[in-house]
Amino acid sequence: MLMFEDVKEHLTQIIDSFCQTRGLPTGKVEFRNIPFSGEWGIAAPLFPLAAADPDKSLPVPKKAQEFAEILKTQAEELPGFSRIEAIRGYLNLYFEPHQYAERVVSTVLGQGKGFGSSEQQGKKVMVEYSNPNTHKPLHVGHLRNVILGGSVCNILEASGKKVIRANYIGDIGLHVIKWMCNYEMYHSGEQPDADTMRWMADLYAEADKRFVSEPAFEAAVRDYFGRWDAGEQHLKDLWKQTRDWSMEGFDQVYALLGEHFDRIYFESEVEEPGKALIEQLLESGLAEDGRPENPVIIDLDKKLGTNEEYRVVVILRSDGTSLYATKEIPLAIMKFEEYDLDQSIYVIDVRQSLHMKQMSKVMELMGYPWANRMRHLAYEIVNLPGNVTMSSRDGTVVLLDDLIREATQRALEVVREKNPTLDADMMLEVAEKVALGAIKYPMIARENTKIVTFDWDSALDFNGQSAPYIQYAVVRANSILRRLNEPAPSMAAFSHELLPVEVNLIEKMSQLPDVVQKAAVEFKPSLVATYAFELAQAFNDFYTQCPVLSAEGSTRLSRLVLVQAAKISLENALSLLGIQSPQVM
């Protein structure tokens, strides 16, 4: 509870002086929330203190209870608590509910959109994410990366970091050559239609199919690759044009998802610097040249004296062409030189863990002091039911385009049914917000290291633990405020008897700043996703049990400000997840 540091400090002083008189070490006691609902306070488990007592005449739980009872009498002078109890080795302090309700609600209302965020501390962090290949479609697997990366950026910003959103685009390679070759042979002169993404994707699928099934086409592609390497101008022009189309398609999707980037890196711009670096690595003796038979490698285990831990990195093919690692090395350097980063984060799926570990080690061996400030944020992939990995080759991918379209269509049907009086534009706007929320939420609502299984039924389910459930709570709150025929009060005293559901709602709201901090430190948007759902649950409990507009006098006023604060908290939590809140649905 970030908002009640002063209370904790007082209590800490009491406990510390108790420790000093008994000859016990200080700083052993940490506070936690009381896990029972309906009451509101902090708890101090005294077991660590009891275990540290050299006097072992009593078992730890009994001693903890004894300490709790002594501390209870000493803490009773503290203001602001309605009740203090010593039970089962815990010292529980229950807040005076009205006072703290006012404190929480006025903080939320005072900070508004900033509630949950902390002040800037000047630390600079780059987050690289999304990283699509041009000329290829985006599918549901890419979605997890974009949503996770974007959300991590939001959360880091809210925690007080300066964030640079970076995107590393794969704009060269076999996939690009295949696409261009197929285009020139079968679609020469054609232009993308309004749905650029889709058009590019269809042509890519066609090219890939020909590549594996038509030997003549495969031969043509190889010929193309040769001409590309020779630097034929015509191909460069075509490449630039088609890459632009692909980038336009990405921009459409990013706009729809609400994502933006501060810095775009292209693979093509780091290829030559990479090759130059390889020469340096060979001169310094770090790399070994096996050409022409074998590739250029760095044998990390040999250099470090480790055994099967870092393995071997291949940094240049035996024919002298570049690889992933060739380009990663200059890119990492460029980032730190350009931005003087405190941290450089890579949102990349878990299968590249070894590779990321190797890259960081290579940087260290090259003598860069920032090598240990690179961090791989690994996440598990998105599977299909039955543990089937999505593969563009097997045609098992679920295209992002199709998913968004289908979800929006479904959402539109529901909106039309629930809210038939809305005009058509508004219906579509609401349907998009609901659909996108529903799609995004499962991508970040579980731990990064757990596999997400995609299936259409649950992706299009707008009930239960889902974004629409949380959005619905916002809409309900908004509905109350909309029906109010007078200006909403800016603040009110909480003098009525608070029901347990009101206390729970207020307590949940108060936790947002803590949740954001923790999510930022651990790079876990899932904590915010879970929190947002619990907050919505707390609001729904409140909504069903506490009449607002029909309540009397001060109860009505205090509930009105509570509704406003709850709405702000819900919207802020959703916004950190990259999910928008409709006002009606």
Add this chain to the structure above:
RNA sequence: GUUUCCGUGGCCUAAUGGAUAAGGCACUGGCCUCCGAAGCCAGUCAUGUGGGUUCGAAUCCCACCGGAAACACCA
């Protein structure tokens, strides 16, 4: 073979080493003359196995079982 990740009700997930393991889906039965039923209430069912550390373990350590992944010219 080496290494990493994951094992919690029928299914999916949650729980700074702390109190009675929390929700969602599905299923069954209730709740709209009352601020929006995309909601609420009620019911059945769970920490892979065996050790260890600890006052206390779903959580930390070891072993095993089961699943996934990575490990020299894909990214």
